[in-house]
Amino acid sequence: MNRRVLGEQIYGHLRLFSALGVRYAGAARGERKAPAAPHAPGPSAGAVARETVAGDAAGAQTLEAIRADLGDCRRCALAATRNRIVFGAGNPHAALMLVGEAPGAAEDEQGIPFVGKAGQLLTRILEAIDLGREDVYICNILKCRPPGNRNPQPEEIAACSGFLLRQIAAVRPRVLCTLGAFGVQTLLGTTESIGRLRGRVIDYGGIELVATYHPAYLLRNPMEKRKVWDDMRLVRDRLRSPQGPGSR
Structure with a gap:
């Protein structure tokens, strides 16, 4: 990983935890990668930043500013084969943020996430919990x-993950739902299987994270x-709950 990509990844982590008001981040001794508790601890920022995080920075950037910073990205080899960058779409102040794995053919053509068959299924899943x-x-x-x-690939995730963290900091959702293994594994820094991570609420720096299978x-x-229906009912219940780690 080159210094530029590493710097952007670290910057994304710092932005996220700063926006969440985290002033000190350090890995706890003896911390386990894949805790079995129903409410597992969120990711340790110690692997990325072992210094005090200034919590009063101007706060999260806007999604527009992050997209402008991404530009015509050439940070990994995917730039040579893509048609369009698929940044993200939806409500910039959403209480629920969904994180998938990567664009497919339809998304690559339209520049919008989840517009293919998997996206159509996702739309129906959201409608089932009264969301559009x-x-x-x-x-x-x-x-x-x-x-x-x-x-x-690991180098592709490394090149993009800093921008994802900045998107999370910008939206600051109450609930974060990851779709597929790569999303939750990237955010938690674990290789634990999606089958073991799903079905529970994970505290992700004050945001309630629920992992589930990808619509594809x-x-x-x-x-x-x-x-997946059980997981999405859990998402719905957390959104309806008057209080929680991610409540605004």
Whole structure:
């Protein structure tokens, strides 16, 4: 990873935790990567920044400023094969933010996340908990489509993750729902499987994080829809709860 990409990743982490009011971040001794408690501790910023975080910085940037900073991104090899950058879409002040993995073919053509078959399923899932796409903010770990819809590579995640963290800081949702393994693994810094991480609320720096399967996975494995419905009911319940770690 080159210094520029590393710097942007660190900057994204600092922006996120600053916006959340975290003034000191340090990894607890003996911290486990994949806690089994129903409310697991959020990610330790100690792996990224081991110094005091100034909590009164101007706060999160706007999504427009972050998109401008992303520009015509050439930070990884995906720039050579993409058609469009897929930054994100939806309500910039949403209480619910959804984070997927990477754009597909339809998203690469339109520049909008989740517009293909998986996106249509996601729309129906949201409607089932009384939400429209205009009510939420949606983005992906990667902003460019990997060739052939292959899995994101570590260097691609590293190049993009700083921008994702800044998006989270800008929106500052009450609930963060990750779709698929790469989103939750990236944010928590773990290799724990999505099957073990889903079904519970994880405190992510004051934001309630719920992990679930990606809609594309459901298209291939419809028998898992019940688990996703359980996860989305958990999301709905946290949004309706009058209090919680991420309440504004």
